[in-house]
Amino acid sequence: GIQVEQSPPDLILQEGANSTLRCNFSDSVNNLQWFHQNPWGQLINLFYIPSGTKQNGRLSATTVATERYSLLYISSSQTTDSGVYFCAVGGSGTYKYIFGTGTRLKVLA
Amino acid sequence: NAGVTQTPKFQVLKTGQSMTLQCAQDMNHNSMYWYRQDPGMGLRLIYYSASEGTTDKGEVPNGYNVSRLNKREFSLRLESAAPSQTSVYFCASSEQGVTEAFFGQGTRLTVV
Numbered sequence: 001g002i003q004v005e006q007s008p009p010d011l012i013l014q015e016g017a018n019s020t021l022r023c024n025f026s027d028s029v030n031n032l033q034w035f036h037q038n039p040w041g042q043l044i045n046l047f048y049i050p051s052g053t054k055q056n057g058r059l060s061a062t063t064v065a066t067e068r069y070s071l072l073y074i075s076s077s078q079t080t081d082s083g084v085y086f087c088a089v090g091g092s093g094t095y096k097y098i099f100g101t102g103t104r105l106k107v108l109a
Numbered sequence: 110n111a112g113v114t115q116t117p118k119f120q121v122l123k124t125g126q127s128m129t130l131q132c133a134q135d136m137n138h139n140s141m142y143w144y145r146q147d148p149g150m151g152l153r154l155i156y157y158s159a160s161e162g163t164t165d166k167g168e169v170p171n172g173y174n175v176s177r178l179n180k181r182e183f184s185l186r187l188e189s190a191a192p193s194q195t196s197v198y199f200c201a202s203s204e205q206g207v208t209e210a211f212f213g214q215g216t217r218l219t220v221v
Contacts, residue, residue, distance in 0.1 A: 004151075031207040041197060041215050048209040086151055090207025095140060095159045096167060097210060099151035 002027045002091050006100035013077050013107050021072040021103045023087030031090040032063050033097065034072050038083045046072070046085075077107045111135055115200050115213035122190045122220045130185040130216050132200030141183035142167075142201040142210070143175060152199060158183055159206065190220045 003026040013019055023032070034046040047054050047061040049070065054061055058077075063070040074081055084104050088097040116131045134141065139160045144152040144167075154167030158177040172194060174186045183202075187194060197217050203210040 031209075033210060035212075041217075043199065043212040043215075045209065045211065088152075088210070095165070095206045096142065096154050096157055097207060099144075099153070101149075101151045 002029065002089060002098050004087060004089055004098050004100035006085075006087055006103050008103060009101070010104045011106070013105070015077060015079060015107055015109050017077050017107075018073070018075045019077060019105070021074070021085050021087075021105075023070040023072070023089075023100055025068050025070075025087075025089045027068070028092055029065065029068075029089040030092050030094075031097075032065075032070050033088045033090075034061055034070070035086045035088065036081075036083050037086060037102070043086075074105075077105075079107045079109050081105060082107050113200055113202055113211055113213035115198075115216050118214065118216060120216065120218050122187075122218065124191060124220060126190050127186065127188050128190065129187075130198055130200075130218075131182070132184065132213060133182045134200075134202040134211075135181065136202060136204075136211065137180070138202035138211075139180070139205045140203045140208075141177065142203075143173075143183070143185045144199045144201065145169065145196040146199060146215075147196050155185065155198075190218075192220045194218065195220045 031050045084102040087100045142157045143155040156175040200213040
């Protein structure tokens with residue numbers, strides 16, 4: 001099956017810093033989502049991005065499906081950005097998303 | 110518009126007890142999913158229902174059963190709970206297959 005690897009596994013930032021999170025996947029995919037799991041455990045949809053680039057405020061994401069990776073950019077980080085960021089990919093001809101193990105982000109005030 | 114609603118939010122079971130986790134979505138989605146999340150890990154798929162009337166095993170189906178009761182509801186049953194099933198359980202839905210998925214708030218289950 002498809003393997004999903006996220007890096008870095010852990011990240012500590014000062015408030016106001018920028019960061020880039022990476023998601024690599026081992027096979028072609030139909031779809032890709034980025035989620036933020038907040039400290040209360042809730043999974044929040046960030047981007048549904050099978051290819052191309054999208055932006056939402058301080059966050060943006062780029063997926064290069066042909067090279068099997070996606071990047072999530074966080075600019076001017078805030079303490080509320082803390083939590084775990086997951087990448088999930090949906091393979092061709094399947095009905096299921098496969099999750100990476102996440103990047104744990106802590107933003108310090 | 111509630112999205113995906115799971116009940117209960119918290120549950121403690123004794124080993125060997127049974128229970129059913131309930132999930133309902135109000136987005137008229139065709140596909141529904143049950144995942145589990147263990148500490149420090151990503152989500153792993155237990156079972157899914159591609160459309161009403163169908164269910165299929167995911168990565169970790171052992172010890173679980175599911176029922177797609179109708180288009181809105183998808184339940185997960187533990188027949189004889191084991192400590193290894195202590196986890197946080199998430200239900201999700203999508204319009205069809207691997208289109209954008211939306212998650213419930215999770216059920217934190219502890220088996221003692």
